[in-house]
Amino acid sequence: MKIVICIKQVPDTSEIKIDPVTNTLIREGVPSIINPYDLHAIEAGLQIKETKGGKVTVITMGPPQAEEALREAISMGVDEAYLISDRAFAGSDTWATSYTLSKAINKLGYDIVICGKQAIDGDTAQVGPEIAEFLDIPHISYVKKIEEIEDSFIRVQRLMDDGYDVVESTIPVLLTVVKELNIPRLPSLRGKMAAKKASIPRLTKDDLDVKEENIGLKGSPTKVKNIFAPQFKGERKILQGDLEEQVNELIQILKDLKCQ
Amino acid sequence: MPIIIKIEKCTGCGQCTDSCPYSAIEIKKEKAFITEFCNDCRLCLSICPEGAIAEVAYRNEPPLLKDEYRGVLIFAEQRRGQVASVSLELLGVGRKLANDLGVELSAALFGSSEKEAKELIKWGADRVYHVNDPSLDSFNDEPYSQILYELITRYKPEIVLAGATAIGRSFIPRVAGRLKTGLTADCTSLEIDKETRNLLQIRPAFGGNIMATIVCPEHRPQMATVRPRVMKRNIYDPKREGEIITIPIQNIKSRTRVLFSINDSSESFVNLQDAEVIVSGGRGLGNPEGFNMLRQLAQLLGGTVGASRAAVDEGWIPYRHQVGQTGKTVCPKIYIACGISGAVQHLVGMQSSDIIIAINKNPEAPIFNVSTYGIVGDLYEVIPLLIKKLKEAKQ
Numbered sequence: 332m333k334i335v336i337c338i339k340q341v342p343d344t345s346e347i348k349i350d351p352v353t354n355t356l357i358r359e360g361v362p363s364i365i366n367p368y369d370l371h372a373i374e375a376g377l378q379i380k381e382t383k384g385g386k387v388t389v390i391t392m393g394p395p396q397a398e399e400a401l402r403e404a405i406s407m408g409v410d411e412a413y414l415i416s417d418r419a420f421a422g423s424d425t426w427a428t429s430y431t432l433s434k435a436i437n438k439l440g441y442d443i444v445i446c447g448k449q450a451i452d453g454d455t456a457q458v459g460p461e462i463a464e465f466l467d468i469p470h471i472s473y474v475k476k477i478e479e480i481e482d483s484f485i486r487v488q489r490l491m492d493d494g495y496d497v498v499e500s501t502i503p504v505l506l507t508v509v510k511e512l513n514i515p516r517l518p519s520l521r522g523k524m525a526a527k528k529a530s531i532p533r534l535t536k537d538d539l540d541v542k543e544e545n546i547g548l549k550g551s552p553t554k555v556k557n558i559f560a561p562q563f564k565g566e567r568k569i570l571q572g573d574l575e576e577q578v579n580e581l582i583q584i585l586k587d588l589k590c591q
Numbered sequence: 592m593p594i595i596i597k598i599e600k601c602t603g604c605g606q607c608t609d610s611c612p613y614s615a616i617e618i619k620k621e622k623a624f625i626t627e628f629c630n631d632c633r634l635c636l637s638i639c640p641e642g643a644i645a646e647v648a649y650r651n652e653p654p655l656l657k658d659e660y661r662g663v664l665i666f667a668e669q670r671r672g673q674v675a676s677v678s679l680e681l682l683g684v685g686r687k688l689a690n691d692l693g694v695e696l697s698a699a700l701f702g703s704s705e706k707e708a709k710e711l712i713k714w715g716a717d718r719v720y721h722v723n724d725p726s727l728d729s730f731n732d733e734p735y736s737q738i739l740y741e742l743i744t745r746y747k748p749e750i751v752l753a754g755a756t757a758i759g760r761s762f763i764p765r766v767a768g769r770l771k772t773g774l775t776a777d778c779t780s781l782e783i784d785k786e787t788r789n790l791l792q793i794r795p796a797f798g799g800n801i802m803a804t805i806v807c808p809e810h811r812p813q814m815a816t817v818r819p820r821v822m823k824r825n826i827y828d829p830k831r832e833g834e835i836i837t838i839p840i841q842n843i844k845s846r847t848r849v850l851f852s853i854n855d856s857s858e859s860f861v862n863l864q865d866a867e868v869i870v871s872g873g874r875g876l877g878n879p880e881g882f883n884m885l886r887q888l889a890q891l892l893g894g895t896v897g898a899s900r901a902a903v904d905e906g907w908i909p910y911r912h913q914v915g916q917t918g919k920t921v922c923p924k925i926y927i928a929c930g931i932s933g934a935v936q937h938l939v940g941m942q943s944s945d946i947i948i949a950i951n952k953n954p955e956a957p958i959f960n961v962s963t964y965g966i967v968g969d970l971y972e973v974i975p976l977l978i979k980k981l982k983e984a985k986q
Contacts, residue, residue, distance in 0.1 A: 460762065558804075578980060
């Protein structure tokens with residue numbers, strides 16, 4: 332079974348701050364991590380390999396430094412990694428990203444493609460299903476349990492807003508996974524050694540069967556028009572007096588709102 | 592559209608090189624040459640004294656006839672035969688957009704409920720495309736993608752909206768991929784740019800730390816998913832009339848099959864999004880036991896308990912209680928924030944609540960910026976007293 336896992340290197344969004352003067356993101360000193368959901372995708376791939384045999388390949392699209400994320404994946408035990416990187420890919424939105432990744436996946440060959448549910452920097456959850464569309468294979472989102480897996484079919488539990496569905500699909504298939512699926516393993520010592528030594532091939536636009544007009548900024552239907560700091564409007568009425576008086580006023584407010 | 596140099600006209604004067612804000616024009620062998628850094632900003636077109644810079648259409652791709660696309664279409668999601676509340680909210684924002692554009696608002700409903708099709712009209716749709724087939728009662732990506740794709744190519748709406756729910760977020764990307772158009776996830780605000788008729792799609796990014804306005808200027812339809820509980824519904828009008836077009840399905844193949852659905856709402860799902868009162872706790876609680884106090888308060892007020900990401904990350908309360916960018920977006924009548932400092936990631940998930948009451952020790956906490964009423968004080972003094980007085984008032 333050939334398993335391809337798509338990961339993304341993201342800034343740790345819980346560490347991001349806004350410059351109050353310029354209203355821009357302060358990205359300096361913000362650590363880069365593997366998108367947390369993608370760690371569960373890697374774990375899922377490794378577990379499938381352990382039961383069914385095969386090979387686990389991890390890919391990422393990004394700038395040259397995204398190679399760090401691939402090395403980390405190798406230290407967890409994946410067999411090989413490819414960096415999809417080219418200046419021409421810069422500025423890709425979800426459409427162009429999915430298109431480019433699908434071309435790479437096609438080139439590498441696959442039975443199962445696994446992605447994290449979403450990346451924590453964009454939170455779109457779109458790239459997984461869109462890759463499946465470009466590969467013309469089915470997908471199942473939010474996989475929380477793999478019940479059964481055979482050479483040509485898979486049965487999983489899909490997390491929904493009000494419960495879960497049991498879904499079957501033919502293979503090849505693309506899965507997007509949620510945190511409930513598994514607990515990602517830590518890198519082993521042997522894995523860390525392998526990660527240090529591994530050579531990570533780079534795939535550029537010339538290596539992939541991509542059309543110029545479909546990649547990067549040009550291939551992206553959506554454009555960012557502007558960014559701004561969130562605006563909040565509160566009346567900010569701070570209750571005065573001692574504790575007793577404040578609580579009495581609060582109770583009056585709740586009463587006026589017919590809340591008791 | 593790409594920018595090209597007409598080599599025969601270019602004199603290599605270099606004026607374009609100096610004017611390009613992206614440094615994307617180089618002079619090679621006395622001719623200008625556009626590099627991969629070009630952003631299609633078109634500034635150089637007016638600079639060249641020889642008229643040697645031109646814009647050309649992509650090969651193999653006829654220019655999109657944007658004007659062929661008219662109207663707003665919402666995807667009316669249903670689960671177990673009942674239209675989801677987010678669909679009614681989509682009709683609310685869709686109505687406003689359609690009015691601004693002077694076009695019709697339609698809804699696409701999949702599944703066998705004819706009653707729900709009529710309801711959509713009363714909630715504001717002018718027309719409902721009802722793909723009436725029991726096989727669509729439960730959600731399956733493959734047929735849903737195929738049918739919505741066909742509806743869009745047939746009726747050509749300029750805007751397509753869906754809920755940012757498990758269903759919408761799973762299959763709408765496939766449809767956008769197939770249509771080769773843009774899709775903006777999780778929008779919190781939608782407006783029309785009157786000049787261009789473009790849809791301005793506003794969404795949080797980087798964990799809610801920043802807001803971005805996204806446009807899809809050259810492709811149609813413009814597609815977006817919208818977070819539940821952010822948009823307001825229209826007023827229900829039982830006399831409202833509209834057209835229901837029933838569409839039969841044919842030749843739908845699916846490589847996926849939904850065997851059954853487990854409704855888990857009773858146990859492990861907290862109904863935060865339907866609650867009228869939410870009492871939420873954050874890091875300021877200091878320990879998991881603090882939530883017992885909040886539960887008591889919530890019970891007295893007929894509400895439910897929420898939490899900030901900090902409290903969930905500490906392991907004090909399960910994730911399903913989390914309010915915020917990576918949790919649930921809520922819009923209760925009353926939101927009481929206890930010991931929550933108010934990180935942006937939390938604020939984007941609760942700022943549209945009708946009344947926000949904040950209790951926090953730190954008078955500078957950002958939570959007070961969104962609050963209607965604030966109490967600066969120790970929550971372990973304020974809340975027990977509040978509970979005591981509420982109990983007394985009940986008796």
